Amino acid sequence: MSNKILIANNICKSFHDPITVQVLNNINFSVDKGEFISVIGKSGCGKSTLLYILSTMDTDYEGELFIDGVLMRGKKEKELASVRNAKIGFVFQFHYLLNEFSVLHNVMLPGLKMAKYSEKEVEHRAYEKLKVLGIENEARKMPNQLSGGQKQRVAIARALINDPLIIMGDEPTGNLDKKNSEIVFNIFKELAEVYHQTLLIVTHDNEFAARTNRIIEMEDGKIIKM
Amino acid sequence: MRYKLIASISKSLLLARLKQTMVAAIGVTFGITMFITLLSFMSGLNDMLDGLILNRTAHVRLYNEIKASEKQPIDLSEKFKGHYNFVSSVKPKDDKAEIRNSGAILRSLAADDRVVGVAPKIIAQVFYNVGSIDLTGIINGIDVDEESRLFFFKNYVVGGNYLDLKNTPNSIILGKGAAEKMMANIGDVIQITTSKGDQIQLKVVGYFQSGIQEVDKVQSYATISTTQKILGQPTSYITDLQVKLKNVLDAPAVAKEFQKKFNVDAIDIQTANSQFETGSSVRTTISYSVGITLLIVAGFGIYNILNMMIYEKMDSIAILKATGFSGRDVNNIFITIALSIGIFGGVLGLILGNALCHVIEQIPFNTASLPTVTHYPINYNPKFYIIGAIFSIITTYLAGYFPSRKASKIDPVIIIRGK
Ligand SMILES: Nc1ncnc2c1ncn2[C@@H]1O[C@H](COP(=O)(O)OP(=O)(O)OP(=O)(O)O)[C@@H](O)[C@H]1O
Ligand SMILES: [Mg+2]
Numbered sequence: 001m002s003n004k005i006l007i008a009n010n011i012c013k014s015f016h017d018p019i020t021v022q023v024l025n026n027i028n029f030s031v032d033k034g035e036f037i038s039v040i041g042k043s044g045c046g047k048s049t050l051l052y053i054l055s056t057m058d059t060d061y062e063g064e065l066f067i068d069g070v071l072m073r074g075k076k077e078k079e080l081a082s083v084r085n086a087k088i089g090f091v092f093q094f095h096y097l098l099n100e101f102s103v104l105h106n107v108m109l110p111g112l113k114m115a116k117y118s119e120k121e122v123e124h125r126a127y128e129k130l131k132v133l134g135i136e137n138e139a140r141k142m143p144n145q146l147s148g149g150q151k152q153r154v155a156i157a158r159a160l161i162n163d164p165l166i167i168m169g170d171e172p173t174g175n176l177d178k179k180n181s182e183i184v185f186n187i188f189k190e191l192a193e194v195y196h197q198t199l200l201i202v203t204h205d206n207e208f209a210a211r212t213n214r215i216i217e218m219e220d221g222k223i224i225k226m
Numbered sequence: 227m228r229y230k231l232i233a234s235i236s237k238s239l240l241l242a243r244l245k246q247t248m249v250a251a252i253g254v255t256f257g258i259t260m261f262i263t264l265l266s267f268m269s270g271l272n273d274m275l276d277g278l279i280l281n282r283t284a285h286v287r288l289y290n291e292i293k294a295s296e297k298q299p300i301d302l303s304e305k306f307k308g309h310y311n312f313v314s315s316v317k318p319k320d321d322k323a324e325i326r327n328s329g330a331i332l333r334s335l336a337a338d339d340r341v342v343g344v345a346p347k348i349i350a351q352v353f354y355n356v357g358s359i360d361l362t363g364i365i366n367g368i369d370v371d372e373e374s375r376l377f378f379f380k381n382y383v384v385g386g387n388y389l390d391l392k393n394t395p396n397s398i399i400l401g402k403g404a405a406e407k408m409m410a411n412i413g414d415v416i417q418i419t420t421s422k423g424d425q426i427q428l429k430v431v432g433y434f435q436s437g438i439q440e441v442d443k444v445q446s447y448a449t450i451s452t453t454q455k456i457l458g459q460p461t462s463y464i465t466d467l468q469v470k471l472k473n474v475l476d477a478p479a480v481a482k483e484f485q486k487k488f489n490v491d492a493i494d495i496q497t498a499n500s501q502f503e504t505g506s507s508v509r510t511t512i513s514y515s516v517g518i519t520l521l522i523v524a525g526f527g528i529y530n531i532l533n534m535m536i537y538e539k540m541d542s543i544a545i546l547k548a549t550g551f552s553g554r555d556v557n558n559i560f561i562t563i564a565l566s567i568g569i570f571g572g573v574l575g576l577i578l579g580n581a582l583c584h585v586i587e588q589i590p591f592n593t594a595s596l597p598t599v600t601h602y603p604i605n606y607n608p609k610f611y612i613i614g615a616i617f618s619i620i621t622t623y624l625a626g627y628f629p630s631r632k633a634s635k636i637d638p639v640i641i642i643r644g645k
Binding site for chain 2: 048052055057058077078081082084085086090092094096097098099100101109110112113114115158162170
């Protein structure tokens with residue numbers, strides 16, 4: 001149990017609008033520390049839905065979710081927010097950087113929110129993360145001055161700032177061209193191998209999936225292979 | 227630390243929409259400016275109008291009302307005790323309006339430490355003789371020094387020197403309107419007829435202008451001793467004692483007490499001038515409601531800009547929540563934005579309101595009926611500024627409350643899925 005960062009027990013989820021459809025059906029799996037996992041499956045099979053539940057953003061489901069050995073059910077909105085803040089890094093298909101803040105400040109925001117380190121330290125750490133991703137030279141720029149690939153790397157740096165237990169990604173390369181996808185994949189690979197970062201990435205790219213440690217394949221709201 | 231982060235996010239969002247937030251802030255500024263100006267001006271005007279009457283009115287007036295005795299002889303009879311006695315056509319007995327024992331009362335009042343001072347007064351009904359026509363008039367016999375000290379007599383003497391009244395024997399200060407009717411100049415000698423039919427000549431040493439025309443056509447002033455002579459009364463004869471108190475609000479209670487203690491009639495300023503209170507409070511209410519209405523309109527401006535901002539910043543709110551900001555943090559961010567707009571606009575409004583008051587104060591305001599007023603009156607009461615500041619904060623808080631709550635309830639999953 002101690003090595004298991006995330007455990008999903010019998011997770012079920014239904015949407016009731018316009019008619020009741022069960023989207024996730026008895027999802028059972030766990031994630032060990034340091035694993036680099038990809039989740040694949042046909043469009044509409046429930047990958048994103050699952051990821052939002054695992055990331056604690058969606059609380060409307062049945063079953064149990066343990067993160068770092070702690071049951072997430074029954075926690076208050078504020079407590080879930082701090083779980084996301086400290087333990088989960090999320091990378092979306094779209095970068096979602098705040099245009100009002102510089103690249104560096106965007107990366108710093110979750111760190112400042114956690115308030116574990118002083119502002120100076122958070123700034124230093126953010127700079128280090130940008131360095132790992134090879135974009136430290138863009139630190140002072142505004143997000144709209146960056147290319148799509150660079151923006152996605154900033155979003156990854158932001159996900160890393162609080163040294164999360166796990167990084168979740170929902171098609172983080174979905175919006176990128178071949179070359180940039182390759183760069184992002186290599187970053188994930190490096191994070192997994194060098195820093196032993198745990199990663200759970202949803203992808204459509206089978207080539208991408210094939211190069212990860214473990215593939216979870218879904219179909220119609222069920223895990224068919226893992 | 228936490229608050230610093232919220233503040234810095236608020237600031238960035240504000241600056242990103244600088245133009246709109248400025249418009250919203252100017253709305254508040256306008257509201258507060260008008261609120262301050264209106265109240266300062268209205269209350270300056272109120273003070274002036276009140277001063278017109280109330281400054282010159284005794285807080286408690288002691289006098290002797292000529293009225294029929296409440297106890298008729300039959301009530302004293304043993305035989306008719308326990309009966310209902312009806313006496314018709316009761317007349318007051320031949321009693322004078324004089325306050326008996328006025329010397330002792332004056333001494334007793336001088337020792338009372340609630341009392342600032344007492345000005346004795348006699349009122350004499352006379353006719354001013356203008357050729358063959360008689361105009362009705364009232365001569366107020368006053369103690370010039372005390373009347374000046376307590377009731378600002380000298381401020382209302384517009385021609386001549388008020389001290390001449392004391393220094394020249396048999397002199398009179400005529401009401402401005404009366405003087406015009408009689409065509410009497412300073413230095414002229416006029417003739418009056420007393421109610422007993424005697425004719426007396428008095429020298430005009432000045433004009434008196436109260437600002438109320440009806441009063442100025444009738445009222446004139448002379449010293450107590452001159453008036454006693456006019457009435458043919460001894461030097462102890464006093465009909466009114468005008469008491470000025472340290473605290474006006476004590477007047478009703480003190481009037482009751484004096485009435486019992488000195489066995490005279492007493493009326494307090496509040497009872498005697500209740501219509502002025504009503505006028506003042508109506509004007510004040512109008513100013514407050516106009517000011518507050520303007521602020522509410524400004525509040526809607528803030529409400530709009532925040533709603534727009536939240537709509538535009540859905541993505542940012544979603545990502546903040548996804549990366550660990552709680553609903554409460556998001557709520558605080560937008561409340562901070564609203565309050566910043568309110569405080570900035572409010573402070574600017576207070577400053578501009580004060581400036582506008584100074585401008586209005588410079589505008590000349592000359593009217594024949596108000597000799598002591600040369601410029602528009604302004605009351606710089608700090609109370610208005612405090613109320614203005616509090617109201618601007620309350621309205622902006624309320625205007626920010628609902629949009630902020632909406633922002634805090636945004637579900638990040640819905641936003642992120644929608645992309
Ligand atoms: N808010 C909603 N209301 C009703 N049904 C929904 C809602 N959101 C998603 N669904 C349905 O749930 C199912 C799973 O959606 P989900 O987004 O998880 O698919 P996905 O596996 O991520 O697909 P893709 O690969 O295209 O992103 C789909 O059939 C979708 O129509
Ligand atoms: Mg999806």
